[in-house]
Amino acid sequence: MTTAVSGSVDHTAQPAQASRQRRSGPRTLSPSVKWMLRLSSVAAILLAWEIYGRSINPILLSYPTAVANAAADMMADGTLPQALSESLVVLGMGSLIGVSVGLTVGLFAGRSQIVAALLELPMNALYATPSVALIPVIVLWFGFGPTAKTVVVMLFVLFPVLINTMRGVQEVDAALIEVARSFCSRERRMWRDLIFPSAVPYIVTGLRLAIGRALIGVIVAEFFTAFAGLGNLIVTNANQFRTDRMFVPIVVIALFGVLLTALLEWVERRIVRWHGDG
């Protein structure tokens, strides 16, 4: 922990290129220790919440066991499965369209300076604008139904994927392009050998940002629009001061985010093998 130790450790660290793949410092913890630490932090939070939550008015802050009971009730009466499926449809459709469009446009924009120049200003303007600001407009255009919500999720997902994909393609090593050219590679073949593989880490970063934004998108859209989904469940229960029931969809969303991120990391490890195993 002294500066002398961390200084000497820096010299043995891997090149910066690989650093995005490295989750821990040079002295790697074993997986079982890591899992123990992860679970104990969660347990500590739950315990503190339980103790403090029981000591104050349940309208202000419920506590984990009450939330778990509420979850069981909501499973039994069908409100949770219904809201969950409504949200998932919106989330799935919106993400699918957003990721597909973002990937496709990003790949082309990264390779073609014309497309990139055409997109630059409108894209930056839309990206910089808080996407929430667009929701009333989207509702005006698409109504209060699932279409509007899908469009919101799509918009939330689109930009991180598009911008990161574009950046990834633009950052392709020019020296490798020259190698490919010298071996008479055609442009289409270069996508497979060179452009796509080197963009993958950037695309994964885009997807990681997109997961968070997609979840925000679906919940916020459900606040604003029709009476459906997990977002609606949060609002209605909060309005009725049923704090324990309000926390159920929040926890579900949090679990969902953790699950999706873990899934993405697993996929990433499978694809990006070339500097993970050194």
Added chain:
Amino acid sequence: MSEAHQKLVVDGVSVRLGGNEILREVSLAVAEREFICIIGTSGGGKTTLVRAIGGLLPIETGTVLLDDTPVVDPIPRISMVFQHFGLFPWKTVRANVEYGLTVQGRTDPDGRVDRLLEIMHLAHVDKKYPHQLSGGMKQRVGIARALAVEPELLLLDEPFSAVDAITRELLQNEVLQLWERNERMSGVLITHDIDEAILMADRILVISGPPGEVSLEVPIPIERPRSAHSVRSHPAYPELRERLWSALQAGGKTALEAA
């Protein structure tokens, strides 16, 4: 030399990049099976010349001919070894060596890739990725990849300048031996190392610039097979080195004046 067939002819080639004249009317010829070295100080245009020969750069005037056919784009009959290896980090050693054959839609019916992996001492690491290799190993992969397409002309752009001194000598010897066994390839090696050039070359051209021009051309009379030792103890060596050194120094001066 005059009766041998001229494999490569570079005739009055000028190259201009971003408004700067990099090469001015460079002419040279390489015979079949001949190995020439081009030496010059940095910024003198030698890397540009090798890229122009490889069809990677547009030529302003003049022509590059391989067997009397103009080279305007990269062609499969020419392959190149790069200074910074240029390996694909996401491909294994074997996939990197196979790369040229794959993109050119060719197969490997005679087990050429296996043989090259063997010759270049890479057989035991064929499933590894480039980041797991030392610099010398990486360049062995680069050389094997260039040889796998069985080029008629091999271009080497400062292939040993990114590795340490000991590895450099080992690699030089390997390429030298490879060359002395070779039956049809011609070669052009770019370097700034006089000793490397004398060791490897049948003929040395000194390029000085900018703009790059051929300022000296010397045949190397030392018989093959050669080794670092046999070359350095050869009676012609001191005088050759002296001539090349003064030519390089003169080139260095013009580079300084232009800068």
